Amino acid sequence: MDNNKCCVIIGGSHGGVNVAFSLRKEGWEGKIVVVDKDPNLPYQRPPLSKTYLTVKDESGYIPLKGEQAYTNEGIELLLGQEVTKVDKSTQSVELNDGTVISYDFLVLATGASPIIPPIKGIDKAKHLFVMRNIQDVKGIQAALESGVQKVAIVGGGYIGLETAASLRKLGLEVIVFEREQQLLPKVKANVLSEFLLELHQNNGVQIELQSSVSEIKNECQIQTIITSEGKAFECDMIIMGVGVYVNQTISNQLELDYNNGITVNAYCQTSAENIYAVGDCNTHYNAIYDQSIRLESVQNAVDQAKIVAKSITGTSEEYNSLPWFWSDQYDVKLQIAGLTIDADNHIIRKEDEKKWSIWFFKGDQIRSVYAINNAKAYVVGMKLIQQNAKLDKEKLVDLNEKLSPKTLLIQNEINV
Amino acid sequence: MAKITFITKDQESIVVEGTAGSVMELAVQNNVKGIDGDCGGVCSCATCHVQVDPASADKLGEASEIEQDMLELDDDANEYSRLCCQLQVTEALDGVVLNVVK
Ligand SMILES: Cc1cc2nc3c(=O)[nH]c(=O)nc-3n(C[C@H](O)[C@H](O)[C@H](O)COP(=O)(O)OP(=O)(O)OC[C@H]3O[C@@H](n4cnc5c(N)ncnc54)[C@H](O)[C@@H]3O)c2cc1C
Numbered sequence: 326m327d328n329n330k331c332c333v334i335i336g337g338s339h340g341g342v343n344v345a346f347s348l349r350k351e352g353w354e355g356k357i358v359v360v361d362k363d364p365n366l367p368y369q370r371p372p373l374s375k376t377y378l379t380v381k382d383e384s385g386y387i388p389l390k391g392e393q394a395y396t397n398e399g400i401e402l403l404l405g406q407e408v409t410k411v412d413k414s415t416q417s418v419e420l421n422d423g424t425v426i427s428y429d430f431l432v433l434a435t436g437a438s439p440i441i442p443p444i445k446g447i448d449k450a451k452h453l454f455v456m457r458n459i460q461d462v463k464g465i466q467a468a469l470e471s472g473v474q475k476v477a478i479v480g481g482g483y484i485g486l487e488t489a490a491s492l493r494k495l496g497l498e499v500i501v502f503e504r505e506q507q508l509l510p511k512v513k514a515n516v517l518s519e520f521l522l523e524l525h526q527n528n529g530v531q532i533e534l535q536s537s538v539s540e541i542k543n544e545c546q547i548q549t550i551i552t553s554e555g556k557a558f559e560c561d562m563i564i565m566g567v568g569v570y571v572n573q574t575i576s577n578q579l580e581l582d583y584n585n586g587i588t589v590n591a592y593c594q595t596s597a598e599n600i601y602a603v604g605d606c607n608t609h610y611n612a613i614y615d616q617s618i619r620l621e622s623v624q625n626a627v628d629q630a631k632i633v634a635k636s637i638t639g640t641s642e643e644y645n646s647l648p649w650f651w652s653d654q655y656d657v658k659l660q661i662a663g664l665t666i667d668a669d670n671h672i673i674r675k676e677d678e679k680k681w682s683i684w685f686f687k688g689d690q691i692r693s694v695y696a697i698n699n700a701k702a703y704v705v706g707m708k709l710i711q712q713n714a715k716l717d718k719e720k721l722v723d724l725n726e727k728l729s730p731k732t733l734l735i736q737n738e739i740n741v
Numbered sequence: 742m743a744k745i746t747f748i749t750k751d752q753e754s755i756v757v758e759g760t761a762g763s764v765m766e767l768a769v770q771n772n773v774k775g776i777d778g779d780c781g782g783v784c785s786c787a788t789c790h791v792q793v794d795p796a797s798a799d800k801l802g803e804a805s806e807i808e809q810d811m812l813e814l815d816d817d818a819n820e821y822s823r824l825c826c827q828l829q830v831t832e833a834l835d836g837v838v839l840n841v842v843k
């Protein structure tokens with residue numbers, strides 16, 4: 326391997342850091358430079374909304390790799406530095422301090438950024454936060470120290486709900502606004518939305534469905550959220566959890582194809598040969614579901630990182646992973662195998678009120694499993710989806726039947 | 742303080758000392774190859790799979806139901822398999838030897 330070559334990775338999070346370490350694993354001997362504007366040693370992002378909010382000191386943050394690991398593997402980390410310019414013709418990136426670094430391979434692992442909707446009065450909002458990095462968590466914690474009591478969360482998706490659960494743990498008053506008529510509006514089974522609605526209400530969260538925030542008023546030291554239905558709610562802090570967008574500054578400078586994310590092929594290669602994109606920032610084709618998608622998950626970032634490293638080092642392998650995801654709220658552990666995008670029916674298996682699972686099908690073919698406090702269902706689901714299996718639905722709902730790939734497969738499908 | 746030995750797939754032996762947190766975090770901090778901890782230690786990814794050396798197996802308690810179920814994701818799991826994010830570093834673990842599976 327040519328050790329004079331340099332691979333520059335923009336973004337040092339789940340995607341970028343894993344590309345760096347995977348490159349070494351694949352035998353890349355050249356230089357590796359990882360640049361991230363976040364000054365912290367790269368850390369696990371999912372706990373931001375789960376446990377980090379409830380821990381006081383930095384030792385609670387889980388690093389992706391120990392600091393020494395970067396030195397040992399010869400990975401140069403440039404933290405607290407932003408790539409401001411990229412030039413395809415000279416194959417170089419420029420940092421905010423003016424440093425120019427030349428690359429042979431460039432990896433975009435720039436992730437996504439929280440959307441801040443143009444709500445009337447938002448520019449004057451007090452204690453307004455998003456939830457994407459450690460600075461956000463520290464900002465929220467500092468505001469809580471200053472006496473904030475009532476928090477409004479805009480958006481009833483995973484991040485909004487996990488944040489609500491964490492803040493309730495800290496004893497705050499929490500109200501969640503969701504524009505659609507159910508929580509987790511993207512999920513195709515409203516039983517889950519209803520279950521979570523009850524869970525949060527039982528834990529003291531006020532939930533306002535079909536409520537889109539139209540204005541934030543700040544008058545006489547009082548902050549009020551007004552919904553388009555005309556209702557008014559006081560709050561001291563506002564956390565926006567209404568989704569993310571992919572920043573296009575860099576991909577535009579590189580004139581890369583873009584479609585909701587940076588378009589990549591099965592090797593996570595962009596429309597420019599020596600430029601790759603991983604994780605939240607790319608749109609890729611998923612063969613299992615026969616669709617182009619953009620995913621926001623650790624699994625996707627990590628698995629794609631391995632594909633990029635293989636491709637750069639010349640042992641190309643196509644990205645073909647089954648997506649998985651998880652969410653923790655109070656004592657509920659939700660584990661998701663696969664996607665529901667092409668599912669047309671679902672059934673529920675209920676061990677008890679707290680332990681159950683939703684099985685999504687396209688016809689009889691299993692496509693996704695949402696397991697609630699039920700790791701077994703998740704694991705069996707992962708295996709069956711990977712096999713493209715058709716399941717015996719009667720057995721699936723029959724609690725006398727064990728949850729195992731063998732019992733659930735339609736008999737004549739075995740060994741086919 | 743507990744002294745924990747990891748033996749990686751390429752037979753490298755790494756001895757580390759820890760006082761708190763999970764064994765997965767300790768392994769990641771010390772760059773033990775094969776322990777990724779992709780889910781941050783919430784028993785959702787099975788990328789922290791180890792097999793306890795039978796001679797030191799009695800130092801560990803029982804795996805929880807969810808840990809046992811998650812282990813089934815890995816075809817290489819056996820009776821000594823554990824997800825080390827579920828093992829807390831305590832004095833009781835002192836001297837334990839863990840074989841990294843991946
Ligand atoms: C609160 C929260 C909870 C989550 N929970 C889960 C969960 O439970 N399970 C799950 O699977 N996923 C979860 N996710 C999603 C998961 O964290 C992301 O999918 C994952 O982090 C994507 O990794 P990435 O490397 O693609 O992008 P990111 O993690 O977004 O990282 C991109 C990095 O690029 C840097 N960057 C961007 N532009 C530049 C530039 N120009 N110069 C320098 N640096 C730059 C950013 O600072 C950032 O560090 C959660 C995300 C959040 C925010």
Ligand code: FES
Binds near residue numbers: 780824
């Ligand atoms: S770190 Fe994910 S299961 Fe242990």
